[in-house]
Amino acid sequence: MTVLFPQIASRTPSPGDKAVVAIPARNEAARIGACLDALAAQRDAATLTVLLLLNGCTDATEAVARAHAAGAPFRLVLRHAVLPPGQAHAGEARGRAMDAAAALLEREAQPDGLLLTTDADSQVAPDWLAATRAELRSGADAVAGRVDYDPAETACLPAALRQRMAQEDSYAALLAELEARLDPVRGDGWPRHRMASGASLAVRLPAYRRAGGLPRLPVGEDR
Secondary structure, three states: OEEOOOOOOOOOOOOOOOEEEEEEEOOOOOOHHHHHHHHHOOOOHHHEEEEEEEEOOOOOHHHHHHHHHOOOOOEEEEEEEOOOOOOOOHHHHHHHHHHHHHHHHHHOOOOOOEEEEOOOOOOOOOOHHHHHHHHHHOOOOEEEOOOOOOHHHHOOOOHHHHHHHHHHHHHHHHHHHHHHHHOOOOOOOOOOOOOOOOOOEEEEHHHHHHHOOOOOOOOOOOO
């Protein structure tokens, strides 16, 4: 899914433009290693900075992240946060991570840099960075990637639940097609997927600033 903001001129980024991947994490010691390994395997991973927002972690998330990043081609930047009551939710954590990533690009004189985000318990595809940059080079201001379930974990679920999930996915896909055909959006026509999740999201820094950043939604922040 790509989004173009009309009537806004912005420079098309080159493949080597600096990019920061913002990842909010809370007690993800068991999964953050695989997340970072997937980022390290990206082509042009040396152009990446990974900003990990440690959201009140009480486990070994930081130690595991440091260990996996030690030999990685990207740079790891750690930020710590303890969210106050009323703001202790995923929307606030991702918003703070993205804001910190945007500030980092600006501080390092990268006004046309790229902001990406994923989840600490997710593993991006090997071509995630390259495919995202290709869409941005085509003129998009934002790119939302498709997110799939981990087959090994899905297989552990009860058969009835897997069947219901498949039915819901099929229904949602039909609704997305109907919406795209009846009310098409420039740059996001059919065929397209239906997802706009924080597990795979990218935006140009200028567009992020024009949009005012991410809204701090207490629930459903990645939908």
